Amino acid sequence: MSLIKKPGGKALDVLQNLPRITLANLRPEPGSKQKEKRRGRGQYGGNRSGRGHKGERQRGTRPRLGFEGGATPFYLIIPKYGYNEGHSRRPQYQPLSLKRLQYLIDVGRLDPSQPIDLTQLVNARGVTIQPQKRDFGVQLVDEGAELFSAKINIEVQRASEAAIAAVERNGGVLTNSFYDPISLAILIKPVPFFLRGQPIPKRMHPGEEMVPFYMDPCARGYLAPPEQVQQARLALAKKYGYVLPDLSRDELFHMLSSRKDPRQIFFGLSPGWVVNMADRKILKPTDEKLVQYYGS
Amino acid sequence: MSACFTLRFKMIHRVLRCAFQLPGPSVIRLQPMCVAVGEQNPLCGTLETTKEYMFVERLIPPTRVPVPPRHDGPAPSGWAPPSDVPPSLPYMVRRSRMHNIPVYTDISHGNRRTTVLRRVEGDIWALDGAVKELLKRLTGTDRTTQVNEVTMSIRIKGHYDKEIKEWLMQKGF
Numbered sequence: 001m002s003l004i005k006k007p008g009g010k011a012l013d014v015l016q017n018l019p020r021i022t023l024a025n026l027r028p029e030p031g032s033k034q035k036e037k038r039r040g041r042g043q044y045g046g047n048r049s050g051r052g053h054k055g056e057r058q059r060g061t062r063p064r065l066g067f068e069g070g071a072t073p074f075y076l077i078i079p080k081y082g083y084n085e086g087h088s089r090r091p092q093y094q095p096l097s098l099k100r101l102q103y104l105i106d107v108g109r110l111d112p113s114q115p116i117d118l119t120q121l122v123n124a125r126g127v128t129i130q131p132q133k134r135d136f137g138v139q140l141v142d143e144g145a146e147l148f149s150a151k152i153n154i155e156v157q158r159a160s161e162a163a164i165a166a167v168e169r170n171g172g173v174l175t176n177s178f179y180d181p182i183s184l185a186i187l188i189k190p191v192p193f194f195l196r197g198q199p200i201p202k203r204m205h206p207g208e209e210m211v212p213f214y215m216d217p218c219a220r221g222y223l224a225p226p227e228q229v230q231q232a233r234l235a236l237a238k239k240y241g242y243v244l245p246d247l248s249r250d251e252l253f254h255m256l257s258s259r260k261d262p263r264q265i266f267f268g269l270s271p272g273w274v275v276n277m278a279d280r281k282i283l284k285p286t287d288e289k290l291v292q293y294y295g296s
Numbered sequence: 297m298s299a300c301f302t303l304r305f306k307m308i309h310r311v312l313r314c315a316f317q318l319p320g321p322s323v324i325r326l327q328p329m330c331v332a333v334g335e336q337n338p339l340c341g342t343l344e345t346t347k348e349y350m351f352v353e354r355l356i357p358p359t360r361v362p363v364p365p366r367h368d369g370p371a372p373s374g375w376a377p378p379s380d381v382p383p384s385l386p387y388m389v390r391r392s393r394m395h396n397i398p399v400y401t402d403i404s405h406g407n408r409r410t411t412v413l414r415r416v417e418g419d420i421w422a423l424d425g426a427v428k429e430l431l432k433r434l435t436g437t438d439r440t441t442q443v444n445e446v447t448m449s450i451r452i453k454g455h456y457d458k459e460i461k462e463w464l465m466q467k468g469f
Binding site for chain 1: 342344348349350351352354355356357358362363364365367371372373374375394395420421445446
């Protein structure tokens, strides 16, 4: 750029021509400092100093907040109800709008020619997941569904119906899959995990309450049978009024159809393997029992 | 319930496994104790190099902000790159590290809303005048602004980030 940044500008010119600044030259802007109110300094010694006349008010012996003079107070008369019971144990899902997803793809932080999963989203600094705060992953929110126009293979933990429709309308694939907290922590920070030298663990199956959701083809759950998922795709296309693009003729079909095994955390890496980043090698177990355990 | 549960999973496993990129670990019949295999290493287990290591490389987070790809005009999300030729104005507004327009909103004391326009270079007073004129045209009133010549930023009373971002993008900054 030919423009030179000159810090100070006019202020600096003025400053250079004035005499040296000392405490004797400085004064606050008139009207900026308001004198504080001091009690008990009024006419005739201040009188009651804003405390009122006799009683608990002047003497400072009022009862506690909420006390209603002996009647059962409001906060005791209303019965308890478990609105917030177990709130700190409920699974949370960090929202990701379609608008932000489109922005990340446009700016080049996400690569739509590779499957997008939570690791890719976190590496692109698109979302921040905190497994310690009961985050179970990311949810796709349908803000920006009208301007979304990217063909992607995305894996999230929860997605609204309109978001699924927006992704599939553009010829993409969406999967809802579950990660237990340990697998999630490994998924969002793979490099510190590999440096630990531990074998990649198996991903655990969802708990009893979440299983119906992840087996539901309408929610594109990862445990749902593929034929039912295809039927659900057609039904959703009919409901939202768009033509479902035929993926089998797509050049990116192989990438769009690639999905993880329910026990797999990373694409291409099986449970049981140890990654050696220093030597750029992968160690695989050969003991029969280990192979059987990690393969189950 | 639990019996049919596990059965269902096994069935799903079998159905889905065939479609996946899940190469099973290569099994070599060995004695159960740790014995050197293949490439004379004292640890037990086979070593497999770059064949699957590329999947590990995909997982490493990038350390630098990627260069945005070229678009014809504005992208679907509304983002547009700065014009190749900077506009011939006495001032310049650079993009942020993440290639965005450096206009931010601020709130203090819960109700004091301001808009900050940072990363200004050149004649900041001319930009100040232009911003004041733009807001006069849009709102009909004079908006108070504060010019900070040391940090080269302009602070405007009120939330006008969308309007100013659009205006700057249309100018080509």
